[in-house]
Amino acid sequence: MSKATRRIDYWQDPSAPKPTSRKTSASVFVRDDEGRLLLLRRVDNDLRTIPTGAVKKGETVAQAGVRECREETGLDAEVTGLVGVFSTPDHVIVYLHGDTIDEVRQPINICLRARLTGGHITPQPSEASDVGWVDPADLYDYLIHPALRTRIDHGLHSTEPYIT
Incomplete structure (x- = not known):
C-alpha cells in the first residue's frame, strides 16, 4: 500500500527547511452573485483554500487557473482580472511521501479573479x-x-x- 503525499506549509518560520525548488502556481478567486467565496478543503493538509495548482508546460497561467478550478471543484470559471502575484520567501511548502521529503518549495502564486460560468460542485x-x-x-x-x-x-x- 503506498502512502499518500502530505503537505506541510510554513509561514515566517526560521526553522523551516530550506527550499529546493521554486515553482509557479495559479489560483482563482471566485465569488458568486451573493458575494460568497469559493473555498475547498485540501486533502493533503486539511486546510481551506481557493482553487490552486501548478502551471503545466504548454498552458498559460489563466488556463491553469481555470483547469484547477474545474479539476478541484467541478465548476467552470472565466478569468476576469488579477488579484496579485504572491512570491514572498516567508512561505515554504514541504511535500512528503510517507516520511520522505520529496520537495521543499518556495512558491510563486499568481492569483486571478474569475467568475463562475457553469458546472456543478463535485469535489x-x-x-x-x-x-x-x-x-x-x-x-x-x-x-x-x-x-x-x-x-x-x-x-x-x-x-x-498585489505584487510581492
Missing part, C-alpha cells in the same frame, strides 16, 4: 474533501494558512493587483 477526492461557498464574514471560522489568507484578504479588499 475531486484526490484534491478536495469539501467544496462550498463561504460568506466572507464567516472566513475566520475556517482554518486557512496565512499565505492563502493574504491572497483572500487582498481579493476581498482591493482592486489593485
Whole structure:
C-alpha cells in the first residue's frame, strides 16, 4: 500500500527547511452573485483554500487557473482580472511521501479573479474533501494558512493587483 503525499506549509518560520525548488502556481478567486467565496478543503493538509495548482508546460497561467478550478471543484470559471502575484520567501511548502521529503518549495502564486460560468460542485477526492461557498464574514471560522489568507484578504479588499 503506498502512502499518500502530505503537505506541510510554513509561514515566517526560521526553522523551516530550506527550499529546493521554486515553482509557479495559479489560483482563482471566485465569488458568486451573493458575494460568497469559493473555498475547498485540501486533502493533503486539511486546510481551506481557493482553487490552486501548478502551471503545466504548454498552458498559460489563466488556463491553469481555470483547469484547477474545474479539476478541484467541478465548476467552470472565466478569468476576469488579477488579484496579485504572491512570491514572498516567508512561505515554504514541504511535500512528503510517507516520511520522505520529496520537495521543499518556495512558491510563486499568481492569483486571478474569475467568475463562475457553469458546472456543478463535485469535489475531486484526490484534491478536495469539501467544496462550498463561504460568506466572507464567516472566513475566520475556517482554518486557512496565512499565505492563502493574504491572497483572500487582498481579493476581498482591493482592486489593485498585489505584487510581492
